Amino acid sequence: MRRIDLHLHTTHSDGSLPPAQVLALAKKAGVTALAITDHDIMDGLPEAMQAGAQLGIEVIPGIEISSRYNDEELHILGYFLDSQDDRLRGRLAQLRANRHKRNPLIIVKLNELGMGLTYEEVRALAGTESVGRPHIARVLMVKGYVQSAKEAFDRFLAYGKPAYVPRELPDPVVAIAWIREARGVPVLAHPGWVKETESGLLALCERLKAAGLAGVEVHYSTHKRAQTTEYLNIARRLDLLVTGGSDYHGITKPDIEVGIGRGSLKVPEKLLEPLKKAAAVN
Incomplete structure (x- = not known):
């Protein structure tokens, strides 16, 4: 079954497999296009691109940037960024x-x-x-x-536990601006992690859209069906792109597999073209 996976981690951040091995797993899962979205680093892109060319998988430059929202972390994914952008590399x-x-x-x-x-x-x-x-x-x-x-x-x-220490992080509006300035497409990652009511999440997405947010990660490994429906409705209401990914890490999330998440995840190929069109406008 053909599918895409726009949220994957490798040994260049906190994943347990190098890019080439992640691509090999993607091939077995029927993934035709994917994004390596390591935390705060894009060094895995060259290896991923090479493996993708050999396996016939389209590789999209990606990143996951953590930001600070209400004393919690809020993650912003970026797609089709210029990995050589000096400002982005410095940030x-x-x-x-x-x-x-x-x-x-x-x-x-x-x-x-x-x-x-x-x-x-x-x-x-x-x-x-x-x-x-x-x-x-x-x-x-x-x-x-x-x-x-x-x-x-x-x-x-975790937050509130005995060894937790907060990290200096940008505001989500700033993280979105960084991605935009590197000619990327910013997307709210795993909205199910955001500690907000349904109306609160909608208001947050409205505020972030005004700052340049382009999409919402509607399809995600741990989203329940009701959550997926809620996030899809938010995306449609605000005219935001719909994306999705497994958030594969390997050892630290052993129940999540490339392309299929916990077994039922399927991110449709048709979601890729609107994302590409949004990137072309930047």
Whole structure:
């Protein structure tokens, strides 16, 4: 069954497989086009493009940028960006630097809770400059302090938990502007994560559309049918693009597979053409 997947992570951020292996899984799942949307980094694009050319899969340049909304993280996806844009590269580098400021503070808190790990161990496991809490979770798994990344977040790393440390992040309006300035198409990621009522989410999308938001990730691995319907209605009401993706990570989200999510995800190929048209206008 042919499908697309516009939300995938690799070892260049917090995924556990390199781009070429993610593309191989995509081929098996019947994915005809995909976007690598690593956090705050686009270094995996060349390898993905090469693998895509060999496998006959269209690869779309992508990014996922975290922003701050009501003391929580709100993620903005960007598609068809110019990965060589100097302003974007500088901004992404600053976001990665902010990660390196925050992460050692998390390690200190974990140490105080009796867990023996160092940031050097986390960076060695990560093997990338975009180091985040999922990498810390994986070290906790390796050392036997937790059995899964979910347990690590639920007990220690999530907002409000003992080892949580906030990260310096831009406002979502700013993140949208960064993507626009790099000639990309900004899309609200996994709206099911946004802690808002239905009317609150609609109001947020209206505000973000006024700032340049182009679409909503309606189809997503963990969205329930009612949520998908709600987000589709918001997109239609506000004349926003409809997109979708699995948010594949590998080890830290073992129940999510490339292209199919938890088994029932299917992002239609027909959603790609409107996205391309929006990118052509930039």
